[in-house]
Amino acid sequence: MNQTQYACNECDYLIYLDALEEGHVACCPRCHHHVVERKLNSINRTLAVCFAGLIIFFPAILQPLMSMRILGLDSSASLFTGMKAIWQNDLHFVAACIFFFCIFTPITKLISALIICLGVKAKKIHHAWFKQLFMYYHKADTWEMLEVFMIGILVSIFKLKDLADLSLNIGIICFAVLVLCVNALKITLDKAMIWDEIDNAKP
Amino acid sequence: MQNRNVNGLTAKDQGLALCMVCHQLANYKSGENNFCPRCESPIRMRFKDSLQRCWALTICSLIAFIPANAYPIMTFLTFGKGQGDTILSGIFALIKFEMYPIAAIVFIASFVVPLAKIIGLLVLLISLQSRKTFSKQKRTKMYRWIEFFGKWSMLDVFVVALLVSLVEFGTILEIVAGPGATAFGIMVILTIFAANSFDPRLLWDEESN
Ligand SMILES: [Zn+2]
Ligand SMILES: [Zn+2]
Numbered sequence: 001m002n003q004t005q006y007a008c009n010e011c012d013y014l015i016y017l018d019a020l021e022e023g024h025v026a027c028c029p030r031c032h033h034h035v036v037e038r039k040l041n042s043i044n045r046t047l048a049v050c051f052a053g054l055i056i057f058f059p060a061i062l063q064p065l066m067s068m069r070i071l072g073l074d075s076s077a078s079l080f081t082g083m084k085a086i087w088q089n090d091l092h093f094v095a096a097c098i099f100f101f102c103i104f105t106p107i108t109k110l111i112s113a114l115i116i117c118l119g120v121k122a123k124k125i126h127h128a129w130f131k132q133l134f135m136y137y138h139k140a141d142t143w144e145m146l147e148v149f150m151i152g153i154l155v156s157i158f159k160l161k162d163l164a165d166l167s168l169n170i171g172i173i174c175f176a177v178l179v180l181c182v183n184a185l186k187i188t189l190d191k192a193m194i195w196d197e198i199d200n201a202k203p
Numbered sequence: 204m205q206n207r208n209v210n211g212l213t214a215k216d217q218g219l220a221l222c223m224v225c226h227q228l229a230n231y232k233s234g235e236n237n238f239c240p241r242c243e244s245p246i247r248m249r250f251k252d253s254l255q256r257c258w259a260l261t262i263c264s265l266i267a268f269i270p271a272n273a274y275p276i277m278t279f280l281t282f283g284k285g286q287g288d289t290i291l292s293g294i295f296a297l298i299k300f301e302m303y304p305i306a307a308i309v310f311i312a313s314f315v316v317p318l319a320k321i322i323g324l325l326v327l328l329i330s331l332q333s334r335k336t337f338s339k340q341k342r343t344k345m346y347r348w349i350e351f352f353g354k355w356s357m358l359d360v361f362v363v364a365l366l367v368s369l370v371e372f373g374t375i376l377e378i379v380a381g382p383g384a385t386a387f388g389i390m391v392i393l394t395i396f397a398a399n400s401f402d403p404r405l406l407w408d409e410e411s412n
Contacts, residue, residue, distance in 0.1 A: 007214035007221045007228050010343060011407040014212050014219075030211075030407070031343045065365070070372055077369035082361075085368035089380040097388045098364055101357065131242050138224055142399065145354050145361075151308070152361030158305040159297070159366065195225045199241055 008035050042190035043117050049188055050114035053181030057110065060178035061103060063171030065153055068164045078171055079103070079149065101145040106182045109144060112137040113185055116194060126201035134194060141186075150179045213407070220246045253402040254328065260397035261324045267390035268317060274383035277363045283374055287381050290314060290359055313359040313387070316352050320394050323349045324401065331405055339406050346403045353398055356391045360384050 003016040008028035015035055017026055026036040039045075060079070067076035077085075079102060087095035112133045119125040153172065160166050214221055220231035222239035229246060231237055237246045250256075275287025288296065290313050297306035323345055330342060363380050370378040 005219075005228055006226075007219065009221055009223065009226060010346075010403045011339075012213040012215055012221070012404040013407075014214055014217065031340065033343075066369065068369060070376060073372050073375070075369055075371050077365050081368040082364035085371070086364045086380055086384075089367060091380050091382075091385050094360060094364070094380070094384045094388050097357075097392070098361070101354075102361075135224055135242060135244065142395065143354075145357055148354055148357050149361045151312075151355075152358050152365060155305055155309060155358065155362050156365045156369070158302055159362070160369070162300065192226065195227070195241060 006035050008033050036192055037190070038193070039188060039190040042188055042193055043120055045188040046113055046185065047117045047121075049181050049184045050110050050117065053106075053110045053178060053185075054114065056174050056177045056181065057107060060171065060174035063174055064169040065171040065175060066157065066166060066168050068160060068166045070164045076169065079175070101143055102149050105140040105144040106146050106178070108140045109137055109182060109185060112140075113189055117189075120194065120197050123201070125197055131198060134191075134198070138191070144182065146179045146182050150176065213404075215248055215404075215408070220248050222246045223250075249404060249408075250400060250402040253400060253405060254331065256400040257324060257397050258328055260393055260400060261321055261328065264317075264390050264393035264397055265321050267386055267393055268321065270386035271317075271383055271390045272314075274386055275381035276359060276383035276387060277366060277381055278379045280377040280379060281375070287383075289383060290387070293359075309359060309362075312355050317356045317390060317394060320349050320353060320356070320398070324394075324397055327401065327406070342406050343403055346398075346401065346406070350398050353391070353395045356394070357388070360388050360391070 003018055006015045006017060006026075007013065008015065008031060010033040011028060011031040013028055013030045015026065015028065017036060020026060020036055020038040022038050023040045024038050025034050027033065028035050062078055062080050064076035064078050064081075067074060069075075079098075083095050083098045083103075086098065116125070116130060116134055116137070119127075119130055153175070157166065157168070214228060218231055219228045220237065221228055222242060222244060223246070224244045225239060225242040227239055227241040229237065229240055231246070231248060238244065239246050272290055275289050276293065278287045279285045290309075294306050294310050294314070297303075297309065327342060327346060327349075330337065363378075363384050366378045367380050370376060
């Protein structure tokens with residue numbers, strides 16, 4: 001019998017499965033958690049998403065998201081200036097949080113996913129540091145909060161729109177694309193498949 | 204596809220432990236340190252001291268919830284004068300200006316979600332320790348929601364960061380961030396740690412005992 005043994009990671013139920021076809025999902029019969037998910041064309045899709053994300057990353061962080069005008073004075077804000085302003089307000093901890101959740105973890109995820117997918121493509125995944133890198137990717141998953149910042153942008157637009165002349169800048173489009181790319185990683189990257197690749201890789 | 208597991212066996216019953224990093228099943232030898240054969244991270248049957256850690260972190264986040272709401276999260280200064288806004292007074296201001304949808308989003312993200320998360324974790328913890336149980340499926344679902352919504356409470360902190368850097372017109376009009384933001388950030392991080400330290404498999408373990 002060529003079945004693989006899995007355990008549900010939410011209720012520990014043992015499941016025996018034949019090899020899944022691409023695009024299929026296996027659910028836990030007891031708690032309905034998605035135990036195994038074979039994703040369609042995972043490597044190529046992930047590579048595309050990573051490239052797009054990395055290209056858009058710096059404009060999204062540095063370009064002004066919006067600007068406002070009061071009594072002839074202009075002011076604009078981006079993710080980076082927001083972090084800097086909080087730092088100058090002496091809230092160093094909060095500034096560090098923003099850096100970590102919205103700049104550091106997304107770029108870690110993009111770069112590590114890119115390197116791992118290139119490694120799988122080049123069949124060079126047997127190096128030990130690939131494992132380490134993939135574990136960083138796994139850990140970064142919990143702490144990535146770009147989409148929360150996106151909603152934060154929308155909330156601040158609504159808060160300020162009655163107060164002053166508010167105009168949206170190109171940065172907000174870059175930022176939206178970045179949020180899409182980073183979140184698309186969750187859909188495209190097949191963690192189980194990468195682990196199998198790492199397992200089967202021969203030097 | 205045929206399911207061979209007719210007896211409802213868990214991995215634990217079979218002496219197998221699941222690696223939480225790479226989801227590899229591995230033989231577990233009790234009484235020694237076990238490591239995943241694939242990714243070499245330490246593995247355990249269940250998270251280490253899951254309940255104690257979760258209790259401690261949940262109580263800490265409940266304590267941090269008080270300064271997070273009592274201290275001003277930002278101050279709106281016009282010509283150097285102004286009053287600090289806490290999270291709740293900010294929401295009341297939004298209601299006063301009739302921005303109901305935005306008020307609802309901020310209220311849910313920064314007040315309801317963290318509080319519901321703390322209360323939810325407390326309910327899960329108490330349900331494990333008392334014999335009175337409500338459905339395991341429901342509690343697992345609850346845990347999933349708690350895990351999913353955790354990070355959304357950072358919303359207000361991000362809004363403050365944006366407002367502070369955007370509204371900077373010298374002495375005429377200025378928004379300054381307050382100490383409430385730090386307390387708030389600490390509280391959100393504590394709740395995320397608390398949810399991560401809770402092992403949902405404990406909810407199902409009682410069945411076998
Ligand atoms: Zn399950
Ligand atoms: Zn492992």
